[in-house]
Amino acid sequence: MTRSDPDSCPGVLRLHEAADGPLARIRVPGGQLSPEQLQALAAAAVDLSDGNIELTSRGNVQFRQVRDAAALSEHLTAAGLLPSATHERVRNIIASPLSGRVGGWTDVHPLVPALDAGLRAAPRLAELPGRVLFTLDDGRGDVSGLGGDIGIHALDENTYALLLAGNDTGVRVPPAEAVDLMLAAAHSFLELRDAQWRLHEIPDGRARVTDHLLTARTDLDASGDPIEVVARQDIPIGWLTQHDDKIALGAGVRLGSLPARTAEFIAAIERPILLTPWRSLVITDLDEWPAEQVVRVLAPMGLIFDANSPWLQVSACAGMPGCAKSLTDVRADATAAVDSGRVLPTATTQSPREGLDSTEVIASGRQHWSGCDRRCGRPKGAVTDIIATPDGYTITPAD
Ligand code: SF4
Structure with a gap:
């Protein structure tokens, strides 16, 4: 796939003009926040946006209705949340949240600042599309299935598998080499891409990046037994x-x-x-x-x-009034469904339905509500789609 437009992912220095006002996205590598940084975000939410901190499916945060972009960037810079003007949108790093504290083979969190610093230290990597995602999985399999472009997955305490475009490459490295290998893969992606935003959009992208890496490092091979990567809904609660x-x-x-x-x-x-x-x-x-x-x-x-x-089963796109494409206020409709007991346990069977008023929507298990058929923010994996259409809601059960 070749894209004709540059990616339009928002940042702090490049806001998205949403229907309800400017939207800023702040990268939080590995989802790691100090209490001081969370306090800074809370203050910015009150002083400079709509009073809420939106959490994203990449462990980042968003502000809606931003009133003063310059003041926001100054505030975030002071809090250490905007360490680079050139690389702010490429710092998309997800790590197994509980790593090093509960379960997992190893602690991937110390690799996050190293990867972040490596990205920011390479001027060329500022050209990565804002959609490129890095994943660091400590072996429990919670984030490797989230559709990353470049990732590592612990196989034991001393071995990482390299994942590209969400799949195993067979390449294995020790922890000390994991960050450098991901950075090398990012450089290879840039060399191969035309206008693609994601590695999986490049024909044979995974194999070609792997070849690049093996050519540059003759001590590596791709002979590891392939691991299966699956999308999981693994919310620690x-x-x-x-x-x-x-x-x-x-x-x-x-x-x-x-x-x-x-x-x-x-x-x-x-x-x-x-x-x-x-x-x-x-x-x-x-x-x-x-x-x-x-x-x-x-x-x-x-x-x-x-x-x-039931709240843990439900997600929703921005909907109305935040998105001009939305046919309805899906978040209000999803909230009403939870509050009135229309979100049922996972085991309940359901059939496809269409033409439903919002109050008629009853669905079970993991479900994503969308204000139009683009289904923004839909989680990976088995998810029931509840989509607003001009003729009412449709329900398409998870496979
Ligand atoms: S799914 Fe449609 S309505 Fe919802 S945010 Fe995306 S474009 Fe807007």
Whole structure:
């Protein structure tokens, strides 16, 4: 596939003109936020946008209705959230959120700043399209299936598989070489691309990038037994005991929209925060008693600590009024469906339906509501589509 337009992914320095006003996207590599940075985001949400922090499917954040772009970039720079003007849109890095704390072969989080620094240090890599995604999976398989372009997947404590265009290449490297190999793959992608935004859009892109890498490094080969990569919905929710006996609290966020006031409360806990690619977050490194108090305070504010909550099944695109293409306010309709008990457990069977009024939509399990058939923000994997059409909603069950 050859694109005729440059990618239009927004950043902080290049806003998207949404129907409800300018939209800014802030990259948060690995979803890693300090409490001070979350507080800075909360302040910016109140002072410079619509008062909410939107979580994205890449563990980044967005502001809607941005009022002063220059003030926003100054504020984010001071908070360390905009470390590069040239490379801001290429810092799309997802890492297994619980890595190093709960499960997994190894801790991929220390590789995130190294990869981020490597990207920013290479002037040529500023040319990467804003859609290119890096994934670092600690072996549990939670992020390798999220459609990354360039990724590593731990096979044991000392070996990473290189993934390209979401699939295994057979190339294996030790941890010390993983970041350099991903950066080399990014350079190869740029050499091969015409106007493509993603590696999978280049004919034989995965094989050709692999050949580039093997030509440059004769000590590598692609003989590893292939691993299967699958998309999973692996939201960490609730009470999680870390390897060091501290507590991590996984919290769902309704439709991925975090009110600034709630974010301020989370920041005040003064613990590291991880944003996940499932539009949720994890508050880490808590002692037991404080963790209990956090749940007591934040659950009534709308954060979800119950893994059986129907909110965890539902996602929605921006819809009306944020998107001019939207036929309806899908977020309000999805909210009404949850509140009135029309989001059913996963095991319930369902059939395709069409021409439905919003109040007639009843669907089970993982579901994504869209204001038109472009289905923006649809999660990977088995997801029921609920799409607004001029004739009412259609329901297309997950495969
Ligand atoms: S799915 Fe349609 S309505 Fe929703 S954000 Fe995308 S273009 Fe807009």
